[in-house]
Amino acid sequence: MNGSALEIARRIRSGEVSAVAVLAQTRAVIEAQDGSLNCFTATTFERAQREAAAIDARRSRGESLPPLAGVPYAVKNLFDVAGVTTLAGAKVNAGNPAAAGDAHLVARMHEAGAVLVGALNMDEHAYGFTCENTHFGATRNPRDHARVSGGSSGGSAAAVAAGLVPVTLGSDTNGSIRVPASFCGVFGLKPTYGRLSRSGCFPFVDSLDHVGPLAATVADLAMSYDALQGRDERDHACAQRDIEPVGETPALPAGTRIGILGGWFQDWAGPAARRAVQMAAAALGATQRCELTSAASARAAAFVITGAEGGALHREKLLTRYAEFEPASRDRLVAGSLIPASWLLEAQRVRKRAYLEALDLFGRFDLLLAAATPDYAPLIGSESFTVNGRTVPTRASLGVLTQPISCIGLPVCAAPLWPDPGVNLPVGAQLIAAPWREDLCLAGAAVLERAGVARPISLEQ
Amino acid sequence: MNDPPDSLRTYVRAALDLQGYEFSEERIAEITLQFTRIESIARTILPPGVAAATEQDPGPAPVFRP
Numbered sequence: 001m002n003g004s005a006l007e008i009a010r011r012i013r014s015g016e017v018s019a020v021a022v023l024a025q026t027r028a029v030i031e032a033q034d035g036s037l038n039c040f041t042a043t044t045f046e047r048a049q050r051e052a053a054a055i056d057a058r059r060s061r062g063e064s065l066p067p068l069a070g071v072p073y074a075v076k077n078l079f080d081v082a083g084v085t086t087l088a089g090a091k092v093n094a095g096n097p098a099a100a101g102d103a104h105l106v107a108r109m110h111e112a113g114a115v116l117v118g119a120l121n122m123d124e125h126a127y128g129f130t131c132e133n134t135h136f137g138a139t140r141n142p143r144d145h146a147r148v149s150g151g152s153s154g155g156s157a158a159a160v161a162a163g164l165v166p167v168t169l170g171s172d173t174n175g176s177i178r179v180p181a182s183f184c185g186v187f188g189l190k191p192t193y194g195r196l197s198r199s200g201c202f203p204f205v206d207s208l209d210h211v212g213p214l215a216a217t218v219a220d221l222a223m224s225y226d227a228l229q230g231r232d233e234r235d236h237a238c239a240q241r242d243i244e245p246v247g248e249t250p251a252l253p254a255g256t257r258i259g260i261l262g263g264w265f266q267d268w269a270g271p272a273a274r275r276a277v278q279m280a281a282a283a284l285g286a287t288q289r290c291e292l293t294s295a296a297s298a299r300a301a302a303f304v305i306t307g308a309e310g311g312a313l314h315r316e317k318l319l320t321r322y323a324e325f326e327p328a329s330r331d332r333l334v335a336g337s338l339i340p341a342s343w344l345l346e347a348q349r350v351r352k353r354a355y356l357e358a359l360d361l362f363g364r365f366d367l368l369l370a371a372a373t374p375d376y377a378p379l380i381g382s383e384s385f386t387v388n389g390r391t392v393p394t395r396a397s398l399g400v401l402t403q404p405i406s407c408i409g410l411p412v413c414a415a416p417l418w419p420d421p422g423v424n425l426p427v428g429a430q431l432i433a434a435p436w437r438e439d440l441c442l443a444g445a446a447v448l449e450r451a452g453v454a455r456p457i458s459l460e461q
Numbered sequence: 462m463n464d465p466p467d468s469l470r471t472y473v474r475a476a477l478d479l480q481g482y483e484f485s486e487e488r489i490a491e492i493t494l495q496f497t498r499i500e501s502i503a504r505t506i507l508p509p510g511v512a513a514a515t516e517q518d519p520g521p522a523p524v525f526r527p
Contacts, residue, residue, distance in 0.1 A: 296505065297505065297506045299502075300502045300503060300505045300506045301506060303499065303502045303503070304499065304502070304503045304506075307499050315480065318482070319480075319481055319482060322484075331488070331491045331492045331494075331495045332495045332499075334477075334482065334484075334492050334495070335473075335492050335493075335495035335496040335498075335499055336499065337480065338472075338473060338476040338477065338480070338492075338496055339499065339503075342507075343503050343507060346506060346507055347503070347506065350506045393498075396498075
């Protein structure tokens with residue numbers, strides 16, 4: 001589908017094109033291209049037809065249209081969609097009954113006028129960073145089909161990067177929005193923990209799970225984020241905060257203090273990732289370096305919490321249906337279910353200490369900058385990768401730069417940079433702010449976008 | 462990764478039994494390797510040993526809220 005979400009909505013609002021026509025074009029693009037990418041695990045074109053027709057009917061009656069009227073979008077297949085079985089990437093869930101209703105965020109997108117066209121591939125149970133799913137196939141990176149799309153929201157990032165839809169929804173427990181956004185070259189927002197409701201989403205790690213949008217432009221990302229905000233008592237972690245709209249043109253306030261994260265974030269960034277950060281820093285006018293000294297322990301805490309909570313969540317099915325689980329992650333899940341309670345408690349204490357250190361850092365800086373992934377997307381099938389002389393397992397370790405941030409719940413926008421001229425592969429930068437300051441993350445990304453540094457390069461170029 | 466120490470092998474086997482898992486020796490070996498990896502990362506934030514001492518000035522384990 002050509003055009004940003006806001007451009008599509010504007011054209012529909014003006015009568016230049018109908019929502020039904022936009023849907024037909026979107027469907028044609030998906031049917032032509034998804035066979036080679038494997039982004040979608042289900043399409044919802046009948047529902048989409050009803051939603052698009054309803055938008056056209058509202059316009060014909062002279063009603064004012066909502067901000068995302070007629071905009072096609074898709075969701076990671078852990079979001080409940082009425083009438084569709086919620087897979088969460090797992091064969092073991094394939095026999096479950098279809099969801100009776102929509103997830104809260106799907107309902108919010110419907111209210112904003114968006115048109116749902118399908119559910120997207122992911123790592124099983126969101127436990128992985130590559131979107132190589134043994135049962136549903138790997139989602140390929142649209143920039144290079146031999147490479148992973150990243151995960152776990154790989155379908156969400158690849159669908160936007162390939163231009164199948166302008167906006168998608170994903171989830172991020174340890175980096176699952178930011179890693180695929182980095183590898184596929186799109187914008188992704190992981191809001192503050194508790195900002196957006198997770199009700200109607202298949203859980204992974206309750207105390208770490210976040211949900212958020214991915215998009216091809218900052219304006220689309222910001223407007224989608226605004227549409228998704230709102231209280232929801234069905235998610236115990238959802239903050240009782242009023243909607244704080246960012247608007248489509250978030251601006252960075254004059255005098256914004258930006259720190260470039262060193263230490264852990266420098267150590268685990270390879271040459272391309274370091275160049276991406278340098279490019280972003282130059283565009284933002286950032287020169288000051290700083291350090292989150294507890295990054296390593298926050299990452300370790302995230303690892304322990306993820307193993308313990310994720311393992312406990314799936315323990316019953318692991319006992320009886322182990323063979324149906326993803327071979328690449330099932331033994332990690334079982335191992336996680338054996339973690340002693342004392343480790344989990346200590347990890348939560350470490351997490352709190354890291355959070356307090358971050359708050360102290362935000363006394364000196366408003367925005368922090370770091371790479372989102374250690375390097376470009378690895379090749380499909382890579383068992384390990386090496387960064388700065390250290391070789392680590394791919395599936396468990398690609399989130400080494402994202403985990404410390406989600407562990408302490410900070411809002412982050414991943415912005416796509418292109419550090420090497422002539423190499424059609426992106427590496428993302430993380431723009432990190434204090435809790436509840438998603439506006440600053442998005443404003444920083446908008447600066448990079450306007451400077452031409454961060455952009456989802458057209459696949460035709 | 463190096464071979465897991467005997468203490469971890471013993472712990473994993475006992476914990477699997479306790480929780481009711483029934484796996485082949487090959488699977489137990491793989492799960493032990495995975496647990497060893499978790500332990501090696503956890504060790505960086507924990508007192509040494511599988512059973513971390515929580516009585517030494519632990520403070521409360523907070524429910525996380527930003």
